[in-house]
Amino acid sequence: MLPGSRGKKKKKWKIAAGILAAALLLCAAAGVFSGGDKEQLPTVDAAEVAKGDITSTLETSGVIASEVTRVYASAVNAKIGEVPVVLGQGVEKGDYLLTYDTDSLQKSYDIAELQAKAENAAGSDTLAKASESAGDLAVSESEMHTLQGQIDTVNAEINALQAQAVENEMASNNRAAANEELARLEAEIETLGAQIAKLEENGSQGVLSEKEKETLGKLKKEKKEKEHEAAKKKKSLKGAGELANRQTQIQAQISQKNNELSELQGKFSEAQSKNASAEAGILTEAARANISYSQQANKLTLEQTAEDLSKAKAGITADFDGIVTEVAAAAGTMAAEGTSMITLASAEHMCVEVPVSKYNLVNLKPGQSAVITFQDNTYQGNISYISKLAEKGESGAAMVMMKVHIDTPDNKLILGLDAKVTVDLGTAQDACIVPVSAVNSDTQGDFVYTIENGTVVKKYVTTGMSSTDEIEIKSGVEPGEKVITTVDSDIIEGMEVQESEQQNPDEAPTTELTE
Known part of the structure; x- marks a missing residue:
């Protein structure tokens, strides 16, 4: 309990x-x-x-x-032949639970096979006549693809050169500002030098106060810092001539690439004309797709009818030893695909x-x-x-x-x-x-x-x-x-x-x- x-x-x-x-x-x-x-x-x-x-x-x-129950549904739309089991009957693995009448499915398969053969023959003839024009079209499309790649490459090179030219221009503008800053620093250094010289002269005469001594030290320190900064500016301003020469080279390269681009664009236009002429002599993509779709549809129809016929011939058999717990099928009636027919419960x-x-x-x-x-x-x-x-x-x-x-x-x-x-x-x-x-x-x-x-x-x-x-x-x-x-x-x-x-x-x- x-x-x-x-x-x-x-x-x-x-x-x-x-x-x-x-x-x-x-x-x-x-x-x-x-x-x-x-x-x-x-x-x-x-x-x-x-x-x-x-x-x-x-x-x-x-x-x-x-613990194991399986519902067997009809795998095809077909007429039921026999139902050799009854409710509560014990069956063994492999026993038939239901069979189909396959006459109508056999006729459907024969018709689908003939239709598939006819469609394949017609499609093959149409495609053979258009094969020559298709070859010309393939050549022209390949040429256009190659030229387009070359055009894209040259355009990328031109864009890169133009970016370099802009950078050089900005560098030139920055140099002008740097020269002005250097001139200002040199003027300040000169002023500081004069102030230092005056204080040192007074100091040599022994009339320099403690405050003036302190000021003299600060001026020397400031003058040293500005001299260091001016030296850095001068160093950064070196190579101004190199910058100008580089700008000239870039402009020359841009001009050369523009000429290459014009030549490639002309060739691309010629390839486009050839491509249009080739398209006029071959099947359109829609026509080719229509032939392909028709052939595929007939193939699928044939495969489906063959599969249905095979399933109908196989009937429904037990996957395991079990007991029939439901029978929803009757001999001579039509079975719809997916409809429950027999339910089997495992006896093991x-x-x-x-x-x-x-x-x-x-x-x-x-x-x-x-x-x-x-x-x-x-x-x-x-x-x-x-x-x-x-x-x-x-x-x-x-x-x-x-x-x-x-x-x-x-x-x-x-x-x-x-x-x-x-x-x-x-x-x-x-x-x-x-x-x-x-x-x-x-x-x-x-x-x-x-x-x-x-x-x-x-x-x-x-x-x-x-x-x-x-x-x-x-x-x-x-x-x-x-x-x-x-x-x-x-x-x-x-x-x-x-x-x-x-x-x-x-x-x-x-x-x-x-x-």
């Missing part, structure tokens, strides 16, 4: 009816003899938290289904489709082993698939489809019938175990009532695996603690209780309750 579904499964409670009744009578008598001056404590059944192993399983049922790949609730889903995962039972036959299997989509079942509750793969299916299995499934959810070893009846739930979670020094203590617990009678407690209580197993609305935390006397479970009567 799953922890999340305790409220949906049967619990077995053992009620020591004889002993409980005797205890109640004794308690009543004791009250009479004592004069009734002591309040009788409630008596509860309790069990000790024990250590042990617990194995959890899920017992459910589902519908036998095939079978499963059980089981709807599971959200409570059970938490403990299920692909790969868990399972035992499938059908008509007294047992099969081994495992969970192969759990859907990611929940759908409402007949009861209105959301259910998730789970598939349990059958390892070795045989011909005893029948698609569509129910089968029992027992899923092994695992075993918890050396776990803390209490009776299922001891665990209850409220809005805060699962809890148990323990007895500590005769007082009821409520403890929230974390549950794990469970069986029909026992459940694993992962945290919340420890081995040796006493938990109350007869929980009802009268039990509240903090009340004082007394534990009922233990009895032999084989002798005590039992009552099976259903939650």
Whole structure:
């Protein structure tokens, strides 16, 4: 039993009816003899938290289904010959599922073959007559292509030379500005030299103040910096004559390239005239395309009719051993291409489709082993698939489809019938175990009532695996603690209780309750 579904499964409670009744009578008598001056404590059944192993399983049922289903559609538009299978029939790989009447398809193929031969002959004749003119056209187009490449090259060279000429012109303009800047620097250097000479003359006469000495140092430093800058300007202005000569050379090269361009353009015009004359004597591209398209269309028609005839002769055969689950074809009727004809389910790949609730889903995962039972036959299997989509079942509750793969299916299995499934959810070893009846739930979670020094203590617990009678407690209580197993609305935390006397479970009567 799953922890999340305790409220949906049967619990077995053992009620020591004889002993409980005797205890109640004794308690009543004791009250009479004592004069009734002591309040009788409630008596509860309790069990000790024990250590042990617990194995959890899920017992459910589902519908036998095939894991591999193929819908065979008609591959051609043709008349159906025979349908040698019926619904529910078992077939083997290679067996015929449907055959076609091929007479009409054979006639269509013969007609398409003759049309293709006629079209090829007419097209070949037309193309042969135009082949000579086509040769002239090819020569002229090649010449035009070569000339155009040469023209493009010369144009690129002219553009490059013109760019160089512009750069030289800009360089010349920059030189003029640089000369002006050099003249300004030389004038400033001369002025600074005069100022320095005057201060040095005063210094030689011993009348130079500290401030004038400081000024003299600054002037010398400034004069040195400007002399350095002027030297750089002079260096950059060298080669002015080379720049002028380069400009003259560039202009000469541009003139030469323009002459080459004019000559090439003249040759290109002549080639264009030859090309136009050649085009007048050959088929247009549209005419050539029309011949090609007609030949291709007839070829495709012939190939299609040949393919349809071949498919019709082959009919529809089974790709695997299976069971016919749908027959939508009838002998003598016309089958449209793409229309479903036969549906075949594999008999070698079978499963059980089981709807599971959200409570059970938490403990299920692909790969868990399972035992499938059908008509007294047992099969081994495992969970192969759990859907990611929940759908409402007949009861209105959301259910998730789970598939349990059958390892070795045989011909005893029948698609569509129910089968029992027992899923092994695992075993918890050396776990803390209490009776299922001891665990209850409220809005805060699962809890148990323990007895500590005769007082009821409520403890929230974390549950794990469970069986029909026992459940694993992962945290919340420890081995040796006493938990109350007869929980009802009268039990509240903090009340004082007394534990009922233990009895032999084989002798005590039992009552099976259903939650």
